[in-house]
Amino acid sequence: MTKLKELLRRLTIKTIIISIIEFLILLIFYGLYSFWIFWGSLGAILGFWLIGSDIKKMVYNIDVKKKKKLDKGYIFRYILYGIILFIPAIFSEKSIVPVIVGIFNLKIVPFFEK
Incomplete structure (x- = not known):
């Protein structure tokens, strides 16, 4: 397995x-949401x-001869985040806060890495 x-x-x-820890804490404030x-x-x-897949592409220089104006992986990630935020917004405004906290784990978790 690679690093x-x-x-x-x-x-x-x-x-x-x-x-799971955040779920147990938010259960007090938001209930089933x-x-x-x-x-x-x-x-x-x-x-x-x-x-990680974008890092692999950068390291191995896949498509190095092509001059890129926009990175497709970057755009795809933000479209994904938009869809993930849009779906709970359809159901209830109370469900948006837990989803934002869940997505924010992307920023929190690396701090617990060595």
Whole structure:
């Protein structure tokens, strides 16, 4: 297993653990709406793996001869985050906060890495 895959696996496990802790805390304030935190955390986990695939492309210089104006992986990630935020917004305005907290795990989890 490469270092990148090992790192992504550890980040995924830590994201799941932190999501469970956040779920238990938000259960007090948001009730059943706090289940949406797992939807946001799924977005964070997918974000980690998509960032990992972009890193692999950069390291191995795939498509090095092409001059890129915009990185497709970057745009795809933000479209994914938009879809992840849009779906709970259809159901209820109370469900948006737990989803944002779940997506924010993308920024929190790396601080717990070595």
